[in-house]
Amino acid sequence: MRSMNKKYVHGYDPRENIRLQDQASTLVELLHSDTSYPAGSQVLEAGCGTGAQTITLARNSPDAHITSIDISESSVAVAKKRIEGAGFTNVSFQQGDIFNLPFEPVTFDHIFVCFVLEHLAQPLEALNSLKNLLKVGGTITVIEGDHGSTYFYPDNDAAHRAIQCQIELQKRTGGNANIGRELYPLLSAADFSSINVSPRMVYVDASKPQLVEGFTKNTFTAMIEGLRESSIEAGLIDEKTFDEGIKGLYRTTGPDGVFCYTFFKATAIKQ
Amino acid sequence: MRSMNKKYVHGYDPRENIRLQDQASTLVELLHSDTSYPAGSQVLEAGCGTGAQTITLARNSPDAHITSIDISESSVAVAKKRIEGAGFTNVSFQQGDIFNLPFEPVTFDHIFVCFVLEHLAQPLEALNSLKNLLKVGGTITVIEGDHGSTYFYPDNDAAHRAIQCQIELQKRTGGNANIGRELYPLLSAADFSSINVSPRMVYVDASKPQLVEGFTKNTFTAMIEGLRESSIEAGLIDEKTFDEGIKGLYRTTGPDGVFCYTFFKATAIKQ
Numbered sequence: 458m459r460s461m462n463k464k465y466v467h468g469y470d471p472r473e474n475i476r477l478q479d480q481a482s483t484l485v486e487l488l489h490s491d492t493s494y495p496a497g498s499q500v501l502e503a504g505c506g507t508g509a510q511t512i513t514l515a516r517n518s519p520d521a522h523i524t525s526i527d528i529s530e531s532s533v534a535v536a537k538k539r540i541e542g543a544g545f546t547n548v549s550f551q552q553g554d555i556f557n558l559p560f561e562p563v564t565f566d567h568i569f570v571c572f573v574l575e576h577l578a579q580p581l582e583a584l585n586s587l588k589n590l591l592k593v594g595g596t597i598t599v600i601e602g603d604h605g606s607t608y609f610y611p612d613n614d615a616a617h618r619a620i621q622c623q624i625e626l627q628k629r630t631g632g633n634a635n636i637g638r639e640l641y642p643l644l645s646a647a648d649f650s651s652i653n654v655s656p657r658m659v660y661v662d663a664s665k666p667q668l669v670e671g672f673t674k675n676t677f678t679a680m681i682e683g684l685r686e687s688s689i690e691a692g693l694i695d696e697k698t699f700d701e702g703i704k705g706l707y708r709t710t711g712p713d714g715v716f717c718y719t720f721f722k723a724t725a726i727k728q
Numbered sequence: 729m730r731s732m733n734k735k736y737v738h739g740y741d742p743r744e745n746i747r748l749q750d751q752a753s754t755l756v757e758l759l760h761s762d763t764s765y766p767a768g769s770q771v772l773e774a775g776c777g778t779g780a781q782t783i784t785l786a787r788n789s790p791d792a793h794i795t796s797i798d799i800s801e802s803s804v805a806v807a808k809k810r811i812e813g814a815g816f817t818n819v820s821f822q823q824g825d826i827f828n829l830p831f832e833p834v835t836f837d838h839i840f841v842c843f844v845l846e847h848l849a850q851p852l853e854a855l856n857s858l859k860n861l862l863k864v865g866g867t868i869t870v871i872e873g874d875h876g877s878t879y880f881y882p883d884n885d886a887a888h889r890a891i892q893c894q895i896e897l898q899k900r901t902g903g904n905a906n907i908g909r910e911l912y913p914l915l916s917a918a919d920f921s922s923i924n925v926s927p928r929m930v931y932v933d934a935s936k937p938q939l940v941e942g943f944t945k946n947t948f949t950a951m952i953e954g955l956r957e958s959s960i961e962a963g964l965i966d967e968k969t970f971d972e973g974i975k976g977l978y979r980t981t982g983p984d985g986v987f988c989y990t991f992f993k994a995t996a997i998k999q
Contacts, residue, residue, distance in 0.1 A: 603879075605879050609909070612906065639881050639986070654935075656929050658990070660926075663912070664923065713917070715910070717877070
C-alpha cells in the first residue's frame with residue numbers, strides 16, 4: 458500500500474488510498490492508482506502479457522523507464538503495438554523467461570509483477586530470480602487475485618462449484634488461483650523485507666452499477682463461463698450444475714445481489 | 729463509512745478511514761472509530777448485550793445521549809455496571825424487545841445495531857421496527873460479521889468444516905452467521921436510502937502480531953473451538969475432523985500464516 462514515488466518514504470497518501478478502497482469504480486483504480494515510480498528510475502515489468510497493465514504503468518510513471526518482458530513473443534508484440542499505439546515512449550519490450558532473464562544482476566530500481574505468479578509452478582523461485590535483478594533498497598510490487606476469496610449473495614452452491622472448476626483447472630496447469638493470500642509468506646520466504654500486503658476487496662452491490670457490469674458480469678462471471686467446455690471435458694462438473702452455477706453468479710448482479718472478491722497487492726524491499 | 733458527527737454531510741474523513749483500513753491494530757478501531765454522534769443527539773443502541781460495544785459508543789460520542797437496550801435483563805444489568813463502572817454518564821439502560829420497544833415512534837436521531845441481526849430469524853422485520861423509531865433524516869448503522877468470508881493460508885479443509893459447524897448451529901437457532909454480505913439488500917428491503925456498505929476486512933499476517941493474538945487466536949479460533957461439544961453432539965462433524973480443523977486454524981497463526989475475515993458496516997438514512 459505504498460506508492461513508489463517520492464511520497465514513499467513518508468508512507469502512502471491516505472486520500473489516494475481511501476479513494477481506492479471505497480470509491481474505486483474500476484479495477485484499474487483499485488489496483489494500480491497508488492503505484493507510480495520516480496523520474497529516471499529503471500522499472501522491470503515481469504510478465505507483461507499483452508500489455509493490459511503496462512498501459513497503466515506507463516501512464517502513472519511517465520518519467521520512469523519501464524522494461525516489459527514476457528515469455529511469449531507474440532504477447533510481447535501485441536503489448537508493444539498497444540503501448541506505442543497509445544503514444545507512450547517510456548516502455549521497452551523484450552521477450553524473456555522470468556527464470557532466466559537477459560539482464561545483469563542488480564539492474565533495476567523497481568520490479569512490478571501482476572497476475573503472473575498465479576500461473577507459475579514455482580512462484581518462490583520466480584521471486585528469487587527477480588530479486589537478483591533488483592538493486593539493494595529497490596522495491597518489488599506483486600498483485601495477484603484469489604478465487605477462494607469469492608462469496609456473494611444470494612449464496613449458491615453450484616456457483617461455488619463452477620468457480621472451483623477454474624481453481625482446479627489452473628492447478629492442473631501448475632498454477633494457483635488462490636495465491637493472493639499467500640503473498641506475505643512467499644515474499645518472506647524470498648527474504649524480502651518491509652513486506653506490506655494490502656488486500657483490495659472488490660465489494661459490489663447495486664449502488665455500484667459500473668462494478669456490477671464491469672467486474673461481476675464482464676470480468677469474473679465471463680471468465681468462469683468461458684471454462685464451461687474444459688470443465689465438463691475434464692470431468693470436474695456436469696453441464697447442469699455448471700449452468701446453474703453461472704445462473705447463480707448472474708443472479709448476484711440483480712438489484713438485491715452482492716458480490717465480493719479480493720485482490721492482494723504486496724510491496725517489499727530488497728535489503 | 730460515514731461518521732455520524734458534523735463531518736457527515738461532507739462525507740467521511742479519509743485520514744480516519746485509512747487508519748482503520750490499513751493500520752487498525754484492534755477490532756474496535758477497525759469497526760468503530762468512524763462512528764461518533766453529535767452533541768445532544770438521541771442515539772438508540774439496539775441489542776447492547778453486556779455492553780461490549782456500548783463502551784466504545786459512549787467514549788466516541790461523549791455529548792450524545794445513548795439509550796442501550798437488550799432483550800436480556802441480566803445482560804442489561806452487566807452492561808450498566810460495566811459502563812457506569814467506567815465512569816460514563818451518557819448512557820441509559822433499559823430492558824426491551826427489538827420487535828416491540830417501549831419508545832414512541834420517531835424518537836431517535838440515530839440507531840446503532842452491532843452483532844444483533846445475525847441472531848434474529850427476522851432481521852428485516854427488526855430493521856422495519858427500528859426504522860419506526862427513527863426521525864426522518866436520521867441514520868442507522870449496522871455492523872455484522874460474515875463467517876463465510878473466512879479464508880486463510882495454509883488452506884485446510886477440516887478448518888473450513890469446523891467453521892461450517894458454527895454456521896450450521898447458528899442457522900438452527902434461527903440466525904445467520906453469513907449475514908454481513910446481506911446488509912445492502914436488507915436495508916434496501918427496509919426502504920432505507922443512501923445505503924453505504926463498507927467491508928472491513930481483517931487481514932492478518934505475521935507482521936501484525938497484535939491481530940494474530942487478538943483476532944485469529946483469541947477471537948475467531950477460540951469461538952470455533954468453543955463449539956466443539958455442541959458440533960459433535962449435533963452430529964455435524966466427528967471429533968477427529970474438528971480437532972484437525974482447530975489445529976489448522978492455529979496453524980495460520982505461524983510466521984508464514986495468513987488469516988482473512990470480513991465484517992460489514994452499513995449506514996443508511998430514513999427518508
